Amino acid sequence: MYTQALDIPQQNTEAKGPRTIENPAYQAEFDAKxxxxxxxxxxxxxxxxxxxxxxxxxxxxAHSEIVGMLxxxxxxxxxxxxxxxxxxxxxxxxxxxxGLYLYAAAExxxxxxxxxxxxxxxxxxxxxxxxxxxxxxxxxxxVVGWLVDGAAIMNQIPLCKCSYGPYARAMVRICKEESFxxxxxxxxxxxxxxxxxxxxxxxxxxxNRWWWPSIMMFGxxxxxxxxxxxxxRWGIKRISNDDLRQKFVDATVEQAKVLGVTxxxxxxxxxxxxxxxxxxxxxxxxxxxxxxxxxQGNVDRxxxxxxxxxxxxxxxxxxxxxxxxxxxxxxxxx
Amino acid sequence: xxxxxxxxxxxEYVLRLGDNALILxxxxxxxxxxxxxxxxxxxxxxxxxxxxxxARMLLTHAGRLEGRGRDEDQxxxxxxxxxxxxxxxxxxxxxxxxxxxxxxxxxxxxxKLLWERLMTSSDAELAAIAAKSIKEARYHAQHAGxxxxxxGDGTAESHARAQGALDYLWPYTAEFFAATPVDDTVAAAGVxxxxxxxxxxxxxLVLPVLAEATLTVPARTPFRSYGKFGRHSEHMGHxxxxxxxxxxTYPGAQW
Ligand SMILES: [Fe+2]
Ligand SMILES: [Fe+2]
Ligand SMILES: [Fe+2]
Numbered sequence: 062m063y064t065q066a067l068d069i070p071q072q073n074t075e076a077k078g079p080r081t082i083e084n085p086a087y088q089a090e091f092d093a094k095x096x097x098x099x100x101x102x103x104x105x106x107x108x109x110x111x112x113x114x115x116x117x118x119x120x121x122x123a124h125s126e127i128v129g130m131l132x133x134x135x136x137x138x139x140x141x142x143x144x145x146x147x148x149x150x151x152x153x154x155x156x157x158x159x160g161l162y163l164y165a166a167a168e169x170x171x172x173x174x175x176x177x178x179x180x181x182x183x184x185x186x187x188x189x190x191x192x193x194x195x196x197x198x199x200x201x202x203x204v205v206g207w208l209v210d211g212a213a214i215m216n217q218i219p220l221c222k223c224s225y226g227p228y229a230r231a232m233v234r235i236c237k238e239e240s241f242x243x244x245x246x247x248x249x250x251x252x253x254x255x256x257x258x259x260x261x262x263x264x265x266x267x268x269n270r271w272w273w274p275s276i277m278m279f280g281x282x283x284x285x286x287x288x289x290x291x292x293x294r295w296g297i298k299r300i301s302n303d304d305l306r307q308k309f310v311d312a313t314v315e316q317a318k319v320l321g322v323t324x325x326x327x328x329x330x331x332x333x334x335x336x337x338x339x340x341x342x343x344x345x346x347x348x349x350x351x352x353x354x355x356x357q358g359n360v361d362r363x364x365x366x367x368x369x370x371x372x373x374x375x376x377x378x379x380x381x382x383x384x385x386x387x388x389x390x391x392x393x394x395x
Numbered sequence: 396x397x398x399x400x401x402x403x404x405x406x407e408y409v410l411r412l413g414d415n416a417l418i419l420x421x422x423x424x425x426x427x428x429x430x431x432x433x434x435x436x437x438x439x440x441x442x443x444x445x446x447x448x449x450a451r452m453l454l455t456h457a458g459r460l461e462g463r464g465r466d467e468d469q470x471x472x473x474x475x476x477x478x479x480x481x482x483x484x485x486x487x488x489x490x491x492x493x494x495x496x497x498x499x500x501x502x503x504x505x506x507k508l509l510w511e512r513l514m515t516s517s518d519a520e521l522a523a524i525a526a527k528s529i530k531e532a533r534y535h536a537q538h539a540g541x542x543x544x545x546x547g548d549g550t551a552e553s554h555a556r557a558q559g560a561l562d563y564l565w566p567y568t569a570e571f572f573a574a575t576p577v578d579d580t581v582a583a584a585g586v587x588x589x590x591x592x593x594x595x596x597x598x599x600l601v602l603p604v605l606a607e608a609t610l611t612v613p614a615r616t617p618f619r620s621y622g623k624f625g626r627h628s629e630h631m632g633h634x635x636x637x638x639x640x641x642x643x644t645y646p647g648a649q650w
Contacts, residue, residue, distance in 0.1 A: 127436075140641070141648075164433075379552070
């Protein structure tokens with residue numbers, strides 16, 4: 062669903078993979094390709110720092126997709142109509158697919174999916190903090206589609222042109238599906254807003270809870286953001302956090318008017334001179350608290366992923382053992 | 396659909412098909428995000444989606460046959476437990492991946508035979524639903540059958556789990572073939588086969604796969620379950636409580 066890489070000072074390297082021999086001639090060739098706006102492919106030489114940054118960013122994104130299945134999965138069995146149940150199931154299935162494409166893109170950089178999952182399960186790797194917030198009512202499913210998938214799209218569209226070919230191609234497919242999710246979420250909310258007062262209140266309550274976390278999805282202010290310059294040069298972070306956030310606010314406030322909800326920010330107002338909406342101060346303590354593991358859902362989300370993985374160990378072992386036995390039998394027969 | 400005389404038995408037969416799909420689809424959806432590998436998360440969600448899709452078509456059709464203005468959602472969410480006609484097997488908890496896959500295999504093998512026969516139903520709408528659903532049932536049976544073989548012939552643990560799942564589920568399969576007057580009426584009208592007719596063909600589909608999986612098929616016992624007659628297991632009430640909560644809490648609301 063979402064992510065751009067979050068640069069966290071205390072974060073360990075998530076997965077090792079092969080090391081690159083540094084070589085000035087190759088470096089020059091790489092730089093020239095980047096500056097010309099060309100794509101780097103899996104077999105091309107790349108500096109170690111580029112490879113590591115990409116592994117971190119792509120795997121964080123992949124982890125976000127699969128952890129993101131949990132808050133929405135929370136409502137599949139309780140969806141109010143069969144049509145909405147089908148839409149939600151398909152959406153959550155798409156998120157799993159996004160996880161698959163992204164793990165596959167990360168694997169082209171010499172790390173395995175198992176290593177990356179191990180980094181997630183052991184808490185060394187991050188995923189988008191937005192998924193540590195709870196989905197409390199059915200309206201949350203609509204608001205997550207509208208705001209969270211919406212913010213994800215803002216973040217991810219620039220990545221469709223990022224310098225690493227396998228990542229850029231994965232993002233093209235993902236962005237198409239994310240915009241579909243956003244429209245479906247918005248449509249769900251429009252239907253609820255045409256319903257009873259109780260339904261409208263449910264939507265407003267969900268907007269109140271998700272608005273600030275959504276605009277935090279763009280990450281720290283540019284002045285507080287590390288590594289952005291290097292990432293910008295590499296074309297894996299083309300637009301700054303604050304610019305993307307502003308773009309998102311401007312688009313979303315108009316959609317909120319059509320919907321008939323208000324954002325929980327008294328300072329939100331159109332600034333004629335800037336040609337943008339001004340908005341209030343973001344509570345960065347809240348943001349860092351959740352990033353650092355103290356959000357409502359951090360413990361439960363990770364525990365759910367670890368449980369699924371541990372409970373599935375015997376299944377994965379059985380599949381390997383079956384394949385091993387049959388390879389042995391097949392080669393005897395040959 | 397042409398104006399045809401619809402018997403209560405015909406409606407019940409279609410409802411039974413719809414409820415099987417609905418209730419098993421609901422169970423499979425519980426896996427979403429919790430499967431042993433990401434590929435299985437996708438596959439289970441996909442199969443759940445297929446079944447929910449079948450349920451929508453079948454319940455819509457049943458509602459039209461009934462002619463009392465009930466749509467798919469009224470039928471799916473607003474009936475009381477004895478009015479659901481699904482096989483008990485469909486409502487049993489997932490338990491673990493072995494039980495889920497053995498159930499999918501036993502059920503979708505049966506469904507495959509049923510859809511094949513229903514493609515020539517005198518009920519044109521039902522025949523059209525069958526033509527679409529047969530492809531899904533084939534895929535579900537293939538997917539689950541492959542897993543039954545892998546688990547049965549995998550490690551000692553997976554074998555024990557698959558055997559335990561088969562021992563638990565097998566008695567519930569007697570219900571597939573239990574004779575009912577509804578079936579006799581429906582078969583006479585050419586709507587669909589009496590399910591009791593399918594037992595031999597079903598065994599011919601499932602027994603070779605279970606043998607390849609090195610699993611032992613339990614002997615038939617006097618145990619009987621009665622979900623398709625409206626008498627369910629204790630698990631059904633909990634499933635319905637969860638599934639129905641929104642429609643029960645907000646009567647008449649549009650979503
Ligand atoms: Fe999405
Ligand atoms: Fe996604
Ligand atoms: Fe995403």
